[in-house]
Amino acid sequence: SGSMEASKFSDNYHEVLKQLKIIYSQKMHEVEQRYHFDEFHGQTLKRSDFEAKPMVLLLGQYSVGKTSFIEYLLKMKFPGERVGPEPTTDRFVAVMYGDEEQIIPGNALSVDEDQPFGGTNQFGSSFLSKFEASKCPASILKNLTLVDTPGVLSGEKQRLGRAYDFVKVVEWFASKCDLILLLFDAHKLDISDEFKEAIEALRGNDDKVRVVLNKCDMVNTQQLMRVYGALMWSLGKVIRTPEVLRVYLGSFWDKPYAPQGKENEKLFDAETKDLLEDLLSLPRNSAVRKVNELVKRARLVRCHAHIISHLREKMPVLWGKDATKAELIQNLAREFQEIERLHKIPPGDFPNVQRMQEDLKLHDFSEFNKMSERLFTQIDDVLSRDLPRLMKLVTPKTEQLSHNPFS
Amino acid sequence: SGSMEASKFSDNYHEVLKQLKIIYSQKMHEVEQRYHFDEFHGQTLKRSDFEAKPMVLLLGQYSVGKTSFIEYLLKMKFPGERVGPEPTTDRFVAVMYGDEEQIIPGNALSVDEDQPFGGTNQFGSSFLSKFEASKCPASILKNLTLVDTPGVLSGEKQRLGRAYDFVKVVEWFASKCDLILLLFDAHKLDISDEFKEAIEALRGNDDKVRVVLNKCDMVNTQQLMRVYGALMWSLGKVIRTPEVLRVYLGSFWDKPYAPQGKENEKLFDAETKDLLEDLLSLPRNSAVRKVNELVKRARLVRCHAHIISHLREKMPVLWGKDATKAELIQNLAREFQEIERLHKIPPGDFPNVQRMQEDLKLHDFSEFNKMSERLFTQIDDVLSRDLPRLMKLVTPKTEQLSHNPFS
Ligand SMILES: Nc1ncnc2c1ncn2[C@@H]1O[C@H](COP(=O)(O)OP(=O)(O)OP(=O)(O)O)[C@@H](O)[C@H]1O
Ligand SMILES: Nc1ncnc2c1ncn2[C@@H]1O[C@H](COP(=O)(O)OP(=O)(O)OP(=O)(O)O)[C@@H](O)[C@H]1O
Ligand SMILES: [Mg+2]
Ligand SMILES: [Mg+2]
Numbered sequence: 001s002g003s004m005e006a007s008k009f010s011d012n013y014h015e016v017l018k019q020l021k022i023i024y025s026q027k028m029h030e031v032e033q034r035y036h037f038d039e040f041h042g043q044t045l046k047r048s049d050f051e052a053k054p055m056v057l058l059l060g061q062y063s064v065g066k067t068s069f070i071e072y073l074l075k076m077k078f079p080g081e082r083v084g085p086e087p088t089t090d091r092f093v094a095v096m097y098g099d100e101e102q103i104i105p106g107n108a109l110s111v112d113e114d115q116p117f118g119g120t121n122q123f124g125s126s127f128l129s130k131f132e133a134s135k136c137p138a139s140i141l142k143n144l145t146l147v148d149t150p151g152v153l154s155g156e157k158q159r160l161g162r163a164y165d166f167v168k169v170v171e172w173f174a175s176k177c178d179l180i181l182l183l184f185d186a187h188k189l190d191i192s193d194e195f196k197e198a199i200e201a202l203r204g205n206d207d208k209v210r211v212v213l214n215k216c217d218m219v220n221t222q223q224l225m226r227v228y229g230a231l232m233w234s235l236g237k238v239i240r241t242p243e244v245l246r247v248y249l250g251s252f253w254d255k256p257y258a259p260q261g262k263e264n265e266k267l268f269d270a271e272t273k274d275l276l277e278d279l280l281s282l283p284r285n286s287a288v289r290k291v292n293e294l295v296k297r298a299r300l301v302r303c304h305a306h307i308i309s310h311l312r313e314k315m316p317v318l319w320g321k322d323a324t325k326a327e328l329i330q331n332l333a334r335e336f337q338e339i340e341r342l343h344k345i346p347p348g349d350f351p352n353v354q355r356m357q358e359d360l361k362l363h364d365f366s367e368f369n370k371m372s373e374r375l376f377t378q379i380d381d382v383l384s385r386d387l388p389r390l391m392k393l394v395t396p397k398t399e400q401l402s403h404n405p406f407s
Numbered sequence: 408s409g410s411m412e413a414s415k416f417s418d419n420y421h422e423v424l425k426q427l428k429i430i431y432s433q434k435m436h437e438v439e440q441r442y443h444f445d446e447f448h449g450q451t452l453k454r455s456d457f458e459a460k461p462m463v464l465l466l467g468q469y470s471v472g473k474t475s476f477i478e479y480l481l482k483m484k485f486p487g488e489r490v491g492p493e494p495t496t497d498r499f500v501a502v503m504y505g506d507e508e509q510i511i512p513g514n515a516l517s518v519d520e521d522q523p524f525g526g527t528n529q530f531g532s533s534f535l536s537k538f539e540a541s542k543c544p545a546s547i548l549k550n551l552t553l554v555d556t557p558g559v560l561s562g563e564k565q566r567l568g569r570a571y572d573f574v575k576v577v578e579w580f581a582s583k584c585d586l587i588l589l590l591f592d593a594h595k596l597d598i599s600d601e602f603k604e605a606i607e608a609l610r611g612n613d614d615k616v617r618v619v620l621n622k623c624d625m626v627n628t629q630q631l632m633r634v635y636g637a638l639m640w641s642l643g644k645v646i647r648t649p650e651v652l653r654v655y656l657g658s659f660w661d662k663p664y665a666p667q668g669k670e671n672e673k674l675f676d677a678e679t680k681d682l683l684e685d686l687l688s689l690p691r692n693s694a695v696r697k698v699n700e701l702v703k704r705a706r707l708v709r710c711h712a713h714i715i716s717h718l719r720e721k722m723p724v725l726w727g728k729d730a731t732k733a734e735l736i737q738n739l740a741r742e743f744q745e746i747e748r749l750h751k752i753p754p755g756d757f758p759n760v761q762r763m764q765e766d767l768k769l770h771d772f773s774e775f776n777k778m779s780e781r782l783f784t785q786i787d788d789v790l791s792r793d794l795p796r797l798m799k800l801v802t803p804k805t806e807q808l809s810h811n812p813f814s
Contacts, residue, residue: 221674221677228635229651229654232637232639232643233642233643233652235640242641244633244640247632266670267629267632270628271632274629
């Protein structure tokens with residue numbers, strides 16, 4: 001359909017990007033460095049992180065139709081693509097725009113400064129040999145990158161077959177992506193423990209998650225209701241938010257609906273239209289989302305700087321360093337509360353206590369930097385002035401204000 | 408439709424009832440009395456408890472269409488019935504069979520030995536003045552009793568308007584009923600905290616609960632999907648079982664479908680048919696369910712007898728009775744574990760610890776009866792011989808075996 005070409009970046013997209021890069025490199029980066037932010041919360045941002053196209057991650061049990069769905073969006077096959085009833089896709093594939101068809105292997109991809117995949121280095125060769133980019137000239141890829149993934153398997157099979165930590169990798173892609181599609185098969189609904197784990201790893205990125213109930217045309221209406229109901233019943237328990245996830249019901253491939261599904265043709269068509277609009281609005285709203293992501297990061301940077309300097313101040317000058325460190329880690333939750341009170345940091349900005357406790361064990365607290373008035377003012381400024389100003393630029397309409405992270 | 412008349416009690420219904428009454432009065436009742444069962448877990452069973460027709464309880468926020476649904480099943484209005492968009496039904500109404508139309512007020516009802524409502528006495532006059540039976544000659548009532556309820560209101564309104572404990576009353580009716588229908592309005596979905604509380608009070612009776620999503624024809628298909636999805640998402644969190652509740656989608660009254668709902672006519676018709684079959688199978692399966700209920704009770708009686716005699720054995724002969732009692736109550740969970748181990752009682756048979764702790768405070772442990780070999784053997788016999796034998800009588804078909812409580 002013609003509407004699939006209508007996708008466009010917003011007019012001020014490039015101006016906003018420029019401003020974001022300036023704010024990050026001139027103000028935030030210095031704070032991150034002084035307080036070893038990257039050693040706790042992931043790598044320093046690169047140019048490619050800002051300039052990357054919106055990414056859509058597809059997740060699901062094997063054979064639910066992830067690869068077929070991508071083919072449907074592209075209106076063509078992508079290099080290396082394989083579709084089939086058995087577990088077929090055996091790797092992560094970033095399907096990207098290219099005038100020529102080309103496959104770029106994971107190891108090469110992870111060192112390409114122009115690509116936002118530098119972070120995959122941490123998963124080592126065992127992962128990188130199961131990761132590639134597939135370039136092809138589908139027009140939708142001019143504005144979007146799609147990430148195909150291997151289907152989740154159950155139990156032993158998954159553990160034996162994979163030499164890398166699937167859930168960790170999913171978590172990394174989820175944080176980098178703009179939209180996460182969870183695909184389910186209405187004809188064969190199944191949420192294995194492994195998939196449940198992967199879904200749980202999306203926590204914190206709930207706002208990006210959408211659900212696709214695929215192959216809906218293969219069951220009759222009453223069966224569809226039972227399957228859909230069971231899906232929502234179970235998902236609500238895994239994703240703990242009270243807000244209900246948007247589910248798109250339909251059959252997302254190039255073939256006509258199966259006879260059983262004919263009676264819901266109108267519904268499936270309407271849902272397909274909505275899903276495509278959701279996808280195609282990504283570039284248009286990309287500027288807002290990039291500001292939003294940097295706000296999230298700036299909040300964490302500010303909080304992190306306070307945590308590190310706070311721990312530094314609590315260290316003794318001479319003796320008892322190890323004991324003090326152990327005690328501080330042990331009582332980290334209490335220290336967080338103190339920081340919250342002293343520096344008026346919202347509790348929601350703090351990182352996960354357990355993970356922070358783990359990470360802190362590896363550091364020498366007396367080497368931490370003390371607080372710096374200048375830097376603390378600088379990051380406060382980013383949050384109270386620079387980013388809100390940019391936010392105004394990207395949210396002219398009131399309807400978008402509900403996404404305003406400052407509210 | 409003709410099928411609505413087809414409802415019938417099973418052939419051996421009366422023989423099974425007779426046997427159940429014998430087992431209860433000759434074997435279980437003696438154990439209940441010796442260990443004060445009624446002071447902990449509700450009244451001694453009467454003839455009317457065995458002979459009562461299957462009862463269906465209707466629950467829902469106000470105006471979801473509970474009363475209209477009953478009218479639809481009866482194909483007539485029942486005495487005292489009122490239907491309207493504002494909160495209308497202001498009382499519990501047992502809609503029962505009678506050759507003549509008649510209303511019997513709650514106080515009278517609660518002392519009628521022929522009716523299974525003796526237990527409502529505990530809620531006092533403030534409740535009984537809001538409870539009545541409405542008799543009318545609708546043929547479906549020959550095999551079923553329907554219990555209409557006042558719509559759940561939110562917050563202050565509910566608290567101010569009602570002089571009795573709504574949730575406790577719902578709990579009582581739920582335990583006496585054979586089927587519980589939770590009605591929701593697809594046009595105006597709303598689960599108030601008060602309704603959530605009422606749903607939570609159904610725990611332990613989950614197997615009886617069905618959901619009716621009413622007025623589905625008043626929204627279009629996409630809206631219906633969103634509403635239905637949201638309902639399942641939320642219900643799954645309130646009702647914690649992994650098994651998905653059966654939801655019937657449709658419009659359950661005498662009027663034709665609204666124009667928006669025309670496209671789902673086939674679905675609604677099929678769902679209505681299923682719901683009616685579910686209701687009309689109640690009398691047919693009434694014998695199985697009555698055996699099932701008595702098995703549940705016998706398990707609780709056995710467990711209760713062990714608890715009471717166990718606590719009695721732990722009491723000192725002379726001094727320190729109060730301190731020992733306090734300690735036993737405090738550590739009741741541990742005592743339960745000991746009983747579980749010593750007497751091989753399945754953990755699932757034990758009553759709620761907190762409630763038992765409350766109830767025990769009111770008793771003098773040294774007046775409790777000690778264990779009686781004879782009675783313990785007697786109740787074991789009921790569970791291992793008498794009731795299984797009866798169960799064989801009522802489950803000739805293999806498909807019903809999955810409901811066998813002994814499995
Ligand atoms: N909408 C659809 N309706 C019916 N069948 C479909 C649909 N989409 C895909 N299929 C079929 O389902 C099977 C699996 O499809 P596909 O390989 O795209 O799934 P996948 O999720 O990518 O699986 P894997 O995880 O193994 O890579 C194929 O046989 C494909 O033809
Ligand atoms: N299936 C239906 N579709 C559309 N409207 C309905 C349907 N059933 C009932 N109504 C309308 O909804 C309103 C409430 O109906 P009714 O009084 O039966 O609800 P109720 O649940 O008994 O309410 P209350 O708790 O106040 O007694 C009435 O105006 C009735 O005509
Ligand atoms: Mg695939
Ligand atoms: Mg009513």
